Amino acid sequence: MTYKVLLATADPALHPEIRDLFAESGEFTVAQTVSTAAALVAEVADREPELVLLHEDLGPAPALAIVRDLLDRRPTLAVVLISRDGGAGMLSAAMEAGARGVVTLPVSYADVQTRLTSAAAWSQRVRARLADAEDPDNAVALGRIVAVAGAKGGCGTTTVAAQVALAAARSGGRRGVCLVDLDLQAGDVATFFGVTAHHDLADLVDVADELTGRSITGVLFRHSSGVQILPAPEEGERAELVTASVARRVLGVLRTMFDAVVVDCGSVVSEANLGAVEIADRVLVVSTPDVLSLRGAHRLTRMWDRLQVRKPADCDVLLNRAHRRNVVQPGLARRVVESPLAATTIPARFRRLEEAANTGATDIVDDKRLATAYARIAADAGLLRERPRRRRWRGGDDTGAVQSLQFALTVPALLLVVLLALQALLVGAGALVAQRQAAYAAHGVERGRSLADMSDAVAADLPAGMGDARLTDHGDRIEVRVSVPTVLPGISKRITLTSSAGVAPGTR
Numbered sequence: 001m002t003y004k005v006l007l008a009t010a011d012p013a014l015h016p017e018i019r020d021l022f023a024e025s026g027e028f029t030v031a032q033t034v035s036t037a038a039a040l041v042a043e044v045a046d047r048e049p050e051l052v053l054l055h056e057d058l059g060p061a062p063a064l065a066i067v068r069d070l071l072d073r074r075p076t077l078a079v080v081l082i083s084r085d086g087g088a089g090m091l092s093a094a095m096e097a098g099a100r101g102v103v104t105l106p107v108s109y110a111d112v113q114t115r116l117t118s119a120a121a122w123s124q125r126v127r128a129r130l131a132d133a134e135d136p137d138n139a140v141a142l143g144r145i146v147a148v149a150g151a152k153g154g155c156g157t158t159t160v161a162a163q164v165a166l167a168a169a170r171s172g173g174r175r176g177v178c179l180v181d182l183d184l185q186a187g188d189v190a191t192f193f194g195v196t197a198h199h200d201l202a203d204l205v206d207v208a209d210e211l212t213g214r215s216i217t218g219v220l221f222r223h224s225s226g227v228q229i230l231p232a233p234e235e236g237e238r239a240e241l242v243t244a245s246v247a248r249r250v251l252g253v254l255r256t257m258f259d260a261v262v263v264d265c266g267s268v269v270s271e272a273n274l275g276a277v278e279i280a281d282r283v284l285v286v287s288t289p290d291v292l293s294l295r296g297a298h299r300l301t302r303m304w305d306r307l308q309v310r311k312p313a314d315c316d317v318l319l320n321r322a323h324r325r326n327v328v329q330p331g332l333a334r335r336v337v338e339s340p341l342a343a344t345t346i347p348a349r350f351r352r353l354e355e356a357a358n359t360g361a362t363d364i365v366d367d368k369r370l371a372t373a374y375a376r377i378a379a380d381a382g383l384l385r386e387r388p389r390r391r392r393w394r395g396g397d398d399t400g401a402v403q404s405l406q407f408a409l410t411v412p413a414l415l416l417v418v419l420l421a422l423q424a425l426l427v428g429a430g431a432l433v434a435q436r437q438a439a440y441a442a443h444g445v446e447r448g449r450s451l452a453d454m455s456d457a458v459a460a461d462l463p464a465g466m467g468d469a470r471l472t473d474h475g476d477r478i479e480v481r482v483s484v485p486t487v488l489p490g491i492s493k494r495i496t497l498t499s500s501a502g503v504a505p506g507t508r
């Protein structure tokens with residue numbers, strides 16, 4: 001097993017020498033070489049290396065600021081600084097910023113074998129431990145962050161974030177659920193839950209550098225549903241204090257405290273919600289099923305991509321207020337947006353949700369289809385302990401329902417095949433009878449019997465159900481018409497079958 005390393009230096013002359021050292025050690029593969037801090041952030045997100053070897057001249061920001069920023073985004077990354085100064089002062093400043101070590105130029109083979117290998121191994125160990133959420137004793141497993149953003153205002157972002165958080169809380173994780181309102185100018189999560197909070201996100205700005213679980217717990221509002229709420233700043237003007245770095249740090253600590261952290265990002269891009277979208281495990285872009293909103297979703301994900309925050313393929317567009325009568329159905333929506341569509345859509349239920357939003361009773365929306373949709377979305381985002389069971393009779397993609405549907409379709413189809421075969425038999429039999437009776441009637445007429453006589457004789461000879469026979473004398477032939485019943489559903493008319501037989505000339 002080799003470790004992935006990113007080399008970040010503005011001096012290309014260093015690259016071959018350091019690459020050779022890594023190649024010689026056999027423990028590392030150099031995933032990429034970058035020469036700016038922005039490229040470093042993007043490549044770290046893309047390649048997820050265990051180690052970044054960062055030259056202090058990278059710029060444009062001071063090296064230690066770059067280290068801090070990088071670790072806000074990826075706390076489990078090992079960063080080792082290449083510095084001219086290997087003194088104790090430099091080492092302790094680097095450690096304070098979160099670096100795992102300092103090496104001086106020229107980097108030696110011994111540095112790679114000792115400091116760099118142990119830094120990368122540390123990163124790998126921590127990641128393995130944090131990822132082991134299955135282990136019930138794993139007190140350090142990280143919770144999942146799900147960011148919910150709106151394609152445009154009013155399309156249901158807060159409702160989705162609140163309901164997904166409630167669904168996760170109902171599934172009963174050990175450490176609970178936190179709902180963070182990062183719609184900083186117009187946050188209304190607290191109103192949705194009908195609560196008046198005395199603290200909010202802005203209270204964490206001053207302590208952002210030394211955030212602890214305790215400082216965060218002090219500003220959370222514990223709702224009776226079990227969801228803990230971190231409200232947006234009460235005064236909109238304080239919103240700008242919440243920078244991307246503050247948001248990332250707050251969320252970074254919250255994920256160590258909760259199983260699930262759901263973030264309402266609103267529909268207006270801010271530094272803070274960019275920070276959330278960047279580090280979230282899952283991002284949902286809520287859109288109503290109309291072209292304007294879907295184009296908004298498309299624009300938003302494209303913007304995230306240009307800002308190197310997140311790739312469109314790594315977000316899901318969630319259709320809210322879906323109805324089978326909408327002109328825009330998922331097939332069409334897929335063609336407007338670049339991101340995949342979430343597998344579940346949320347049905348339009350205006351009255352139910354309006355009541356809940358206006359009374360602050362978000363947690364008691366009692367509509368089964370809505371509840372199922374929110375639970376499935378929470379499950380797909382990895383927030384539920386068990387997937388919600390799908391009801392057979394409700395359809396959807398559940399196997400049981402599909403089987404019942406297939407059964408329901410197969411039974412009438414089989415019945416129809418049987419009825420068609422029976423009808424064919426009846427028609428065949430009718431045609432034979434008509435043919436036989438025509439020959440019989442023609443023979444009788446040839447022998448001098450009247451048509452009326454023969455009509456009576458034919459009628460007496462007809463099998464049951466064949467109806468009346470009508471005989472017509474055409475001079476040179478006798479025509480017989482009989483009819484058979486129809487057994488196909490919805491057709492009441494009988495089927496008439498005609499046959500005729502010639503009367504030999506000169507016999508009458």
Ligand SMILES: Nc1ncnc2c1ncn2[C@@H]1O[C@H](COP(=O)(O)OP(=O)(O)OP(=O)(O)O)[C@@H](O)[C@H]1O
Nearest residue numbers: 153154155156157158159321347348349350353354
């Ligand atoms: N599935 C749905 N069916 C019907 N109405 C819905 C649905 N989801 C949300 N709504 C309603 O849409 C309105 C707006 O919802 P919400 O406040 O969640 O949107 P938002 O995108 O967060 O808005 P804002 O831009 O103001 O933050 C509310 O009245 C809500 O009840």
Ligand SMILES: [Mg+2]
Nearest residue numbers: 157158183266
């Ligand atoms: Mg909202």
